[in-house]
Amino acid sequence: MTPLQLPPQAPVARSPVEPPAAAGTWHGPHADELGQATAAWLAAKKPTTREAYARDLRAWGVFCADHGMHVLTARKPDADLFGAALQDPGATVRPLSAPSAARRMAAVSSWYRYLVACGLHDRNPFAAAERPRVDRDYSATAWLDENSARRIIDAADTAIGSTRLRDAAMLRLMLQLGVRVSEVCSMRVDALGSARGQRTITVHGKGGKRIERALPPAAAEALDAYLTWRADRSGEPIAANTPLFATASGRPVDRTEVFRLVRRLAERAELPQPHAVTPHALRHTFATIATERGADLDDLQDAMGHADPRTTRRYQRAARRLERDPAHLVAAALG
Numbered sequence: 001m002t003p004l005q006l007p008p009q010a011p012v013a014r015s016p017v018e019p020p021a022a023a024g025t026w027h028g029p030h031a032d033e034l035g036q037a038t039a040a041w042l043a044a045k046k047p048t049t050r051e052a053y054a055r056d057l058r059a060w061g062v063f064c065a066d067h068g069m070h071v072l073t074a075r076k077p078d079a080d081l082f083g084a085a086l087q088d089p090g091a092t093v094r095p096l097s098a099p100s101a102a103r104r105m106a107a108v109s110s111w112y113r114y115l116v117a118c119g120l121h122d123r124n125p126f127a128a129a130e131r132p133r134v135d136r137d138y139s140a141t142a143w144l145d146e147n148s149a150r151r152i153i154d155a156a157d158t159a160i161g162s163t164r165l166r167d168a169a170m171l172r173l174m175l176q177l178g179v180r181v182s183e184v185c186s187m188r189v190d191a192l193g194s195a196r197g198q199r200t201i202t203v204h205g206k207g208g209k210r211i212e213r214a215l216p217p218a219a220a221e222a223l224d225a226y227l228t229w230r231a232d233r234s235g236e237p238i239a240a241n242t243p244l245f246a247t248a249s250g251r252p253v254d255r256t257e258v259f260r261l262v263r264r265l266a267e268r269a270e271l272p273q274p275h276a277v278t279p280h281a282l283r284h285t286f287a288t289i290a291t292e293r294g295a296d297l298d299d300l301q302d303a304m305g306h307a308d309p310r311t312t313r314r315y316q317r318a319a320r321r322l323e324r325d326p327a328h329l330v331a332a333a334l335g
Helices: 031-043 047-066 076-086 098-117 146-157 164-176 181-186 217-234 255-268 279-292 297-304 309-320 327-334
Strands: 192-195 198-204 210-214
Touching: 031 047, 031 098, 047 076, 047 098, 047 181, 076 098, 146 164, 146 255, 146 279, 164 181, 164 217, 164 255, 164 279, 181 198, 181 255, 181 279, 210 297, 255 279, 279 297, 297 309
Parallel strands: none
Antiparallel strands: 192 198, 198 210
């Protein structure tokens, strides 16, 4: 029996470390207070973050249940064991990468900090837990070179079907502006605007950060074509507070749809290893091409909405690592 139940407003998919019967209820002391505090903690997050944190918290609840302890009796060694189990192929069906395991532990640690602030607990067992070591200068995400990026754009522009214009516009936003998939799915029509003679689009990034981005002509044209088609199909102007990218029923596109779209276009463009081309790979491609074309670190950091410049430098170093390998200098000297 799991000592953890997520509040109704945060339904989540099964976590990789959850057994099928992961759903449970709060048990033991302070059950009502824990449930209310957890609901408030999750409610303050953006929808995509809320879903991810809910999965992380449920995974921790299952771990505690499997080890016969309540979440309020856990100690630092239990948090250490949880971190190790997340990456252990023998302990979970699908072990997590070091960055994903570290992020999951950080989410649970955030929950405990909230409980301490609410007076529901006296310590955070994850505060000093051993977290997986993450190399900030390395990114395992694939990216496309300029030729491959052009090929996938062409695949979107020449596709057939009722969603062609929408899909082409979404792809350009991810490739030409580096917009996250969650940001694409949450955008509304009123994100579009203009400033100082340029077309703009406002992106609401992580932490509620509001970023006004320049909209390149090709991306603006793709969006205009899609919105014109959408208005003609409905027979009325598109309301400003509606999703920028909508399904036939009017609901926002979701992450799963976008992931499938990117994979499908990569296959249509006959790119090598199309399964590795994801929305995040398109964001990485944006950063890589911008770096290769001489983008300033500060400008790139602002555009991508990174709070930490080290995150931006990771993309830049991944792009430049092979070209700037000192082996080229030595080889040129030695012949």
